[in-house]
Amino acid sequence: MPRAVQYKANSIVYFQGDVAERIYILKSGKVSLNYNDIETGQELHELIQTGEFFGVKSALGRYTREETAVVLSDAQMVVFTVPEFEQLIMQNTRIIMKMLKVFSNQLRRIHKQVRNLISSGKESTDPESGLFRIGQYYHRAKKFPQALYAYRRYLTYYPSGKYADEANRNIPLAEQNAQGSMRSSAPVSAAPAREELSNAAKAYYNAVSLHSQEKYQEALKEFQRIASDKADQEYAAKAAFEIGRCYFALGRYDECIRHLSGMIKTYPKHPDLTDALFYVGSCYEKKDDIPKALGFYKKILTMVREDMPIHRKVKKAIAAMGAAS
Amino acid sequence: MSLDLSMFGRFAQTYQPGDIIFCEYEPGDTFYLIQSGRVQIVKIMDDIEKNVDILQPGEIFGEMAILEEAPRSASAVAIDKVVALEFNRANFEILMKGNPQIALKLLKLFTKRIYDQKRRFMILTLDDIQARVADVFIMLAETQPADDPDVNERIFKTTVDDIAHWAGMSPDKCKQILQHFANQRRIELYEDRIVVKNINDFGRFVQSRRRNQQVE
Numbered sequence: 001m002p003r004a005v006q007y008k009a010n011s012i013v014y015f016q017g018d019v020a021e022r023i024y025i026l027k028s029g030k031v032s033l034n035y036n037d038i039e040t041g042q043e044l045h046e047l048i049q050t051g052e053f054f055g056v057k058s059a060l061g062r063y064t065r066e067e068t069a070v071v072l073s074d075a076q077m078v079v080f081t082v083p084e085f086e087q088l089i090m091q092n093t094r095i096i097m098k099m100l101k102v103f104s105n106q107l108r109r110i111h112k113q114v115r116n117l118i119s120s121g122k123e124s125t126d127p128e129s130g131l132f133r134i135g136q137y138y139h140r141a142k143k144f145p146q147a148l149y150a151y152r153r154y155l156t157y158y159p160s161g162k163y164a165d166e167a168n169r170n171i172p173l174a175e176q177n178a179q180g181s182m183r184s185s186a187p188v189s190a191a192p193a194r195e196e197l198s199n200a201a202k203a204y205y206n207a208v209s210l211h212s213q214e215k216y217q218e219a220l221k222e223f224q225r226i227a228s229d230k231a232d233q234e235y236a237a238k239a240a241f242e243i244g245r246c247y248f249a250l251g252r253y254d255e256c257i258r259h260l261s262g263m264i265k266t267y268p269k270h271p272d273l274t275d276a277l278f279y280v281g282s283c284y285e286k287k288d289d290i291p292k293a294l295g296f297y298k299k300i301l302t303m304v305r306e307d308m309p310i311h312r313k314v315k316k317a318i319a320a321m322g323a324a325s
Numbered sequence: 326m327s328l329d330l331s332m333f334g335r336f337a338q339t340y341q342p343g344d345i346i347f348c349e350y351e352p353g354d355t356f357y358l359i360q361s362g363r364v365q366i367v368k369i370m371d372d373i374e375k376n377v378d379i380l381q382p383g384e385i386f387g388e389m390a391i392l393e394e395a396p397r398s399a400s401a402v403a404i405d406k407v408v409a410l411e412f413n414r415a416n417f418e419i420l421m422k423g424n425p426q427i428a429l430k431l432l433k434l435f436t437k438r439i440y441d442q443k444r445r446f447m448i449l450t451l452d453d454i455q456a457r458v459a460d461v462f463i464m465l466a467e468t469q470p471a472d473d474p475d476v477n478e479r480i481f482k483t484t485v486d487d488i489a490h491w492a493g494m495s496p497d498k499c500k501q502i503l504q505h506f507a508n509q510r511r512i513e514l515y516e517d518r519i520v521v522k523n524i525n526d527f528g529r530f531v532q533s534r535r536r537n538q539q540v541e
Contacts, residue, residue, distance in 0.1 A: 038446055041539065061436035090425040096432055097421060100391075103435035107389060110442040111398065117449040118493045127396040130350035134400070137369050146402075149345045157352065205352065
């Protein structure tokens with residue numbers, strides 16, 4: 001049975017490096033998780049909200065604790081063994097969904113950090129070039145059905161992308177060869193039937209490609225069309241953010257500020273909210289309105305965790321302004 | 326784990342051997358649960374197709390795309406005739422509600438992936454490239470615990486390219502370092518395996534480098 005436990009202020013629930021066996025939920029009081037950023041070694045603190053679980057990842061995976069859990073003011077929590085916890089969440093998938101979201105976020109972040117370290121010095125690959133190069137790789141390796149798959153997917157997402165002409169030229173070649181190889185080796189089915197990409201999604205990826213080719217005017221027009229055509233809410237919201245990026249790239253700072261401010265009001269939970277605020281801040285900086293720029297940058301710092309890339313980006317921007325003034 | 330997936334039959338997709346299920350860099354918002362056949366996860370790096378993993382029935386892949394949208398970080402290719410249930414974000418929640426076991430499995434999978442990536446990151450933060458290669462062996466040793474903890478010699482069925490991949494350096498550079506270790510008689514290089522004579526010696530070496538780095 002899960003049991004309620006009281007902790008006095010300044011006591012430790014567990015130390016970093018301890019063998020993990022228990023999972024906790026905070027009922028009242030204040031608990032901080034202290035850990036070192038894996039990139040900088042800097043010590044970070046994360047306050048646990050009341051009602052929040054902690055110690056989950058290490059206990060579920062049977063790893064040692066990554067952080068020290070310190071009680072800041074007298075606290076009450078409920079302690080679960082792993083089987084007790086599993087039993088609880090199996091009856092409440094909402095909790096699992098919430099945790100999956102948190103973990104997925106962490107996973108993305110660490111993936112990005114690893115990628116940054118590996119690609120330092122080397123040119124990083126944007127998804128558009130990456131996808132086309134996979135087609136080329138399979139083509140060279142004479143794996144024609146696979147090459148066809150990659151080329152076709154490329155054209156689905158980026159019909160006017162920078163490699164579209166080349167992909168269109170390569171497809172008939174690969175098709176001929178694929179037919180030849182079909183007779184001799186394992187049967188190759190047509191690309192498996194799958195949900196076709198919505199038109200809004202196609203248009204969106206195409207416009208992203210235009211933006212990466214620095215064709216900002218054309219990209220802007222496309223994004224505006226997607227945003228005003230409300231057929232697909234998801235892509236309309238994504239396009240709204242991209243319009244701001246286009247304005248910024250075009251040096252139309254006033255329009256950028258106006259547009260992104262509008263976006264923030266329309267989509268207060270937009271996934272790119274903090275990036276949008278950063279663009280607004282940068283626009284003010286470009287316009288030499290330092291107090292306003294600072295205001296936006298500082299606002300972002302209150303919204304994001306210390307170990308998120310945007311946090312560092314903002315800190316850097318603030319430091320640069322301080323040095324300039 | 327027994328799962329009743331009969332109600333999810335309409336999500337089943339069939340792939341022939343060699344079919345790409347999804348391709349690296351492709352945007353994607355679906356994930357898959359293998360019902361039969363094996364799936365190979367590959368990445369194309371430096372013009373070589375690298376095997377990342379081979380997955381068996383009951384395993385999940387493509388899971389990172391469910392909650393956040395980003396390009397696929399690797400390709401999934403059918404090895405055999407594969408039947409897999411395909412879920413998108415919309416029916417993901419239905420699946421989770423009907424099958425909390427899958428949700429729990431996914432949660433554990435995420436935990437493992439996060440730890441694996443963090444461990445990999447630790448290797449890459451080492452400035453000393455020799456220590457980085459040594460740390461790859463330590464990581465590999467952690468994932469395959471020894472039968473007898475008193476034996477220091479460890480055998481790894483791995484290639485220079487794999488070690489280079491984990492250590493984040495070119496295969497040529499990695500080969501040089503491995504050759505250097507071989508000259509010091511700390512390792513033995515074979516076609517199909519690498520023998521580390523004393524894994525604890527590598528452990529101490531990496532630890533001291535890591536400490537020095539923190540002092541600086």
